[in-house]
Amino acid sequence: MLTHVFRAALQWVCLLPLRVLLILVGLMVVPIALPFRRVQGPPQPFSQAAGEWLLVTLPDWAWLWSNDRDGAVGDRRGWWHLNAPFGLGAFHWFSMFWWLAIRNPANNPRFSPLFGCPVTECDYRYWGKAEVEDDPGAGGWRFLLATHRRTGRRYYGFYWVWQWSETRALVVQFGFKPEPSDFAEDYSGDMSRQWKGFTFEVNPIKAID
Structure with missing residues (x-):
């Protein structure tokens, strides 16, 4: 790792x-x-x-x-x-x-290969929790790697939510945004949905509900 x-x-x-x-x-x-x-x-x-x-x-x-x-x-x-x-x-x-x-x-x-991860073309693995959300009781961390089957390109993403009060949490997210559940979805009706972008966020007081 x-x-x-x-x-x-x-x-x-x-x-x-x-x-x-x-x-x-x-x-x-x-x-x-x-x-x-x-x-x-x-x-x-x-x-x-x-x-x-x-x-x-x-x-x-x-x-x-x-x-x-x-x-x-x-x-x-x-x-x-x-x-x-x-x-x-x-x-x-x-x-x-x-x-x-x-x-x-x-x-x-x-929607470009530089800043987008096409999940239907990738395999993935992750460390941490499969489901991490900025919702009450749904915090945790996840480090995910998606690998393009044809090119070998790697897409990394880290997501951490630490709830420190009933209504607020520290949220840290870096890299590409795929979640494990994204790889099980059917995108045949709209293939543009498969592209997961690159993001960054550090919010120590994010409201959760």
Whole structure:
């Protein structure tokens, strides 16, 4: 395991600065690109809210900072429509900026081999708990390695949740986001769902419920 920890640290040290750079550049690119946004496909009713969801994407030159799954107006359930800042709803310009540049920054690189792990093409193993969640009583740690069957590329991810009060927890996550349960899912209806991105988070006071 120690060898894999060393390899993981090396991978994260190489990818993290580039990931941070993409996020920072997105703060400038997204507001410039939003006036040129495009609507793709017909509207669909939100599954858990009143109103309709549209796939709104940025122009091709801003593809790295767009979101090919949820678009600029958030999730198809309508959660973002109900919870966007200041009650503005998902279709306000500021809400779209916040979704693309702050909440889900530089999202599309997860569909690339550099920043995305295609779980259907990988085998995996893990150390620690199979299920770790930022929910009450569901903490623990997991270190996961996914290996691409054809190329041998390794994708490392570490997730640790330590609940220190009834409503708060320390959450640490580095690397790629696959969970053991992801490898058992059927993605035939939407193969884009198989791509699990690269992330980093250190939150000592995350609210859990």
